[in-house]
Amino acid sequence: MEILVCVKRVPDTSENEIGVNSAGTDIDRDDLVYSVNEWDNYAVEEAIQIVDRVGGKVTVVAVGDSESEEVLRREMAMGANDGLLLSDDSFGGSDGKGIATILKAAVKKGNYDLVLTGAQADAGAGQVGGMLAAMLDQPYASLVNSIEIINDKTLKVGREIEGGNQEMNEIQMPCVLSIQTGINEPRYVGIRGIRKVASVEIPVLGALDLGVSSGSVGSAGAKVKVQDYFVPQLGKGAEILEGSTEEIIDKLIELLKVKGGLK
Amino acid sequence: MNFDLTTEQKMIRREVRKFAENEIAPVALELDEKEEFSAELTRKMGEIGLFGMFVSEEYDGQALDYISYIIAVEEVARIDGSQAATIAAGNSLGIGPINYFGTKEQKKKYLPQLCRGEKLWGFGLTEPTAGSDAGGSKTTAVKEGKEWVINGSKIFITNAACELTLGVTVQAITGRRANGKPEYTCFLVEKDTPGFKAVPMHKKMMWRASNTAELYFDNVRVPEENILGKVGDGFHQMLQTLDGGRLSIGAMGLGGAQGAFDLALKYAKSREQFGQPISKFQAIGFKLADCAVEIECARNLLYKACWLRNEKRSFEKEAAMAKLYCSELMGRVANHAVQIHGGYGLMKEYNVERFYRDQKLLDIGEGTSEVQRIVISRYIGC
Ligand SMILES: Cc1cc2nc3c(=O)[nH]c(=O)nc-3n(C[C@H](O)[C@H](O)[C@H](O)COP(=O)(O)OP(=O)(O)OC[C@H]3O[C@@H](n4cnc5c(N)ncnc54)[C@H](O)[C@@H]3O)c2cc1C
Numbered sequence: 001m002e003i004l005v006c007v008k009r010v011p012d013t014s015e016n017e018i019g020v021n022s023a024g025t026d027i028d029r030d031d032l033v034y035s036v037n038e039w040d041n042y043a044v045e046e047a048i049q050i051v052d053r054v055g056g057k058v059t060v061v062a063v064g065d066s067e068s069e070e071v072l073r074r075e076m077a078m079g080a081n082d083g084l085l086l087s088d089d090s091f092g093g094s095d096g097k098g099i100a101t102i103l104k105a106a107v108k109k110g111n112y113d114l115v116l117t118g119a120q121a122d123a124g125a126g127q128v129g130g131m132l133a134a135m136l137d138q139p140y141a142s143l144v145n146s147i148e149i150i151n152d153k154t155l156k157v158g159r160e161i162e163g164g165n166q167e168m169n170e171i172q173m174p175c176v177l178s179i180q181t182g183i184n185e186p187r188y189v190g191i192r193g194i195r196k197v198a199s200v201e202i203p204v205l206g207a208l209d210l211g212v213s214s215g216s217v218g219s220a221g222a223k224v225k226v227q228d229y230f231v232p233q234l235g236k237g238a239e240i241l242e243g244s245t246e247e248i249i250d251k252l253i254e255l256l257k258v259k260g261g262l263k
Numbered sequence: 264m265n266f267d268l269t270t271e272q273k274m275i276r277r278e279v280r281k282f283a284e285n286e287i288a289p290v291a292l293e294l295d296e297k298e299e300f301s302a303e304l305t306r307k308m309g310e311i312g313l314f315g316m317f318v319s320e321e322y323d324g325q326a327l328d329y330i331s332y333i334i335a336v337e338e339v340a341r342i343d344g345s346q347a348a349t350i351a352a353g354n355s356l357g358i359g360p361i362n363y364f365g366t367k368e369q370k371k372k373y374l375p376q377l378c379r380g381e382k383l384w385g386f387g388l389t390e391p392t393a394g395s396d397a398g399g400s401k402t403t404a405v406k407e408g409k410e411w412v413i414n415g416s417k418i419f420i421t422n423a424a425c426e427l428t429l430g431v432t433v434q435a436i437t438g439r440r441a442n443g444k445p446e447y448t449c450f451l452v453e454k455d456t457p458g459f460k461a462v463p464m465h466k467k468m469m470w471r472a473s474n475t476a477e478l479y480f481d482n483v484r485v486p487e488e489n490i491l492g493k494v495g496d497g498f499h500q501m502l503q504t505l506d507g508g509r510l511s512i513g514a515m516g517l518g519g520a521q522g523a524f525d526l527a528l529k530y531a532k533s534r535e536q537f538g539q540p541i542s543k544f545q546a547i548g549f550k551l552a553d554c555a556v557e558i559e560c561a562r563n564l565l566y567k568a569c570w571l572r573n574e575k576r577s578f579e580k581e582a583a584m585a586k587l588y589c590s591e592l593m594g595r596v597a598n599h600a601v602q603i604h605g606g607y608g609l610m611k612e613y614n615v616e617r618f619y620r621d622q623k624l625l626d627i628g629e630g631t632s633e634v635q636r637i638v639i640s641r642y643i644g645c
Binding site: 014035070073074077188189190191192194195198199244 | 271275277278282286310311313316326331335612
């Protein structure tokens with residue numbers, strides 16, 4: 001099975017304290033540590049496991065500047081076979097539709113049975129998977145938390161539903177799935193994997209190679225634009241407990257008792 | 264001059280850090296408290312490739328350069344000294360001598376299991392009467408027919424008495440040289456050899472989750488093919504092994520200093536007294552600034568020593584300097600880190616007191632700070 005997994009380089013929330021920049025247009029990106037978007041990492045692990053079972057190839061693709069190469073290389077060290085970087089000055093400032101447009105062009109250049117994305121990334125919009133499927137005119141399932149291969153045309157996929165319910169679907173390939181965290185346990189990248197990929201060349205495709213017109217992507221093509229970026233004021237009735245974990249637990253128990261939630 | 268790490272080295276730092284934060288950090292406190300060596304964690308470290316880092320792929324090693332190895336040890340030490348000890352001793356003392364001085368048969372027999380982290384190997388040099396002064400050793404090996412018979416004992420031997428131990432390298436006196444000094448030879452002794460006993464040592468102040476053992480040899484018979492290298496090579500092998508080992512102890516000091524510093528900086532920014540974060544008080548901010556400067560110096564010194572080794576140039580003086588500086592630096596930084604944490608710093612759950620305890624061994628193991636100063640003073644012509 002030929003699988004394409006879309007991955008994004010995002011600020012690592014476990015390594016950074018994230019704050020809003022002084023202009024209030026974005027988070028403060030000075031000195032941030034970046035890594036692969038967590039959801040995407042689950043998607044890559046799932047793809048590797050599928051290929052381990054039924055054979056085939058996993059390709060990871062990222063839209064971004066040259067620094068995005070590091071997340072492609074990382075996912076290749078984890079076990080993806082090929083990497084592909086989609087990079088062009090005109091791609092900067094793309095909205096969700098712009099990113100999906102660029103990815104669609106890359107999908108069209110290959111012959112993929114299955115395209116995986118993470119359910120969402122750092123911006124939290126969760127748009128790309130669905131838009132990409134629509135543009136490709138392929139079936140789509142979101143928030144997928146299990147994949148079973150029925151035959152070379154059909155998959156059975158589980159979806160997480162609000163309230164802890166589970167839904168099972170059959171879906172025809174080629175298709176696009178957006179992957180939820182927890183679908184598997186992503187492996188660690190080992191030193192041997194790193195050595196294998198440390199010096200491989202990762203191909204880069206630009207707007208011309210992909211046949212993407214620059215007006216349709218990037219800030220020029222973006223129809224959704226961020227207007228403001230801030231941390232909301234604390235509302236009334238909300239109290240943030242502070243201190244060590246134990247102190248917080250003690251305070252919480254105390255509060256629950258006072259309000260009658262605990263006897 | 265180029266101070267950039269390679270793509271490979273940068274990736275190793277990131278991925279080992281991630282592993283250490285996710286797999287070691289959650290259990291370090293408990294293993295330390297229970298004084299428990301974890302075979303499970305050791306195997307996991309083996310799975311991601313933390314053993315056999317400088318060994319060729321032919322023996323299931325990772326075939327890395329020395330800086331990559333040192334970065335990996337540093338990143339584990341940033342989280343926990345005990346696990347870093349298992350790796351540093353496993354590589355530099357356990358695997359190193361077999362890799363550098365062993366025959367093809369010995370390498371084939373032992374290295375793959377050791378490089379996959381399925382088994383560990385000890386390096387027995389120190390004796391009750393021979394610490395800094397190897398001349399005080401009493402362990403002997405006498406040839407009888409085609410066998411050698413070993414008698415004596417060793418003390419403080421890392422990785423030598425745990426469920427993963429496969430065997431030990433032991434240095435013994437095998438005769439006298441023309442100048443009257445003892446002749447030393449190293450032997451490979453498998454753990455089940457009759458007459459050999461390895462007893463775990465307990466109640467350590469530091470490295471409590473690392474395995475330390477006393478070894479007893481009571482008429483232990485090994486065949487000739489268990490000699491490491493040649494008869495009489497033992498002293499040279501020991502010196503060379505310790506030169507490499509110094510770099511990994513340096514990495515433990517540097518990584519431990521970084522770990523204690525990271526905890527202290529984070530705490531200083533979040534702890535408020537007198538209406539502001541304590542990091543804003545000059546007394547605290549200056550301590551942290553001094554630590555940051557010294558850590559930077561230590562890293563440059565240690566990496567330079569590793570670079571010299573990679574380039575096959577002489578690195579022994581720089582290795583002794585790096586071992587001394589990085590070890591003592593971690594002492595200063597861990598001390599500041601506890602101080603910055605105030606009373607909480609003395610509580611186990613804040614982790615800095617473990618760094619404070621674990622550091623002390625670095626001034627003592629693989630050549631004490633005094634011995635490093637002797638070595639350095641000789642190199643500079645005193
Ligand atoms: C946890 C742990 C793990 C260890 N792992 C291993 C291992 O795997 N393999 C192994 O072989 N050994 C191992 N060791 C032993 C370690 O290398 C020795 O403890 C170390 O070499 C010091 O020897 P000693 O303890 O006998 O101290 P001594 O040599 O007795 O030193 C006592 C003091 O005297 C000072 N001193 C000695 N000679 C001089 C001198 N000429 N001038 C000035 N001062 C001097 C020393 O610096 C020190 O301060 C380990 C030790 C520990 C605690």
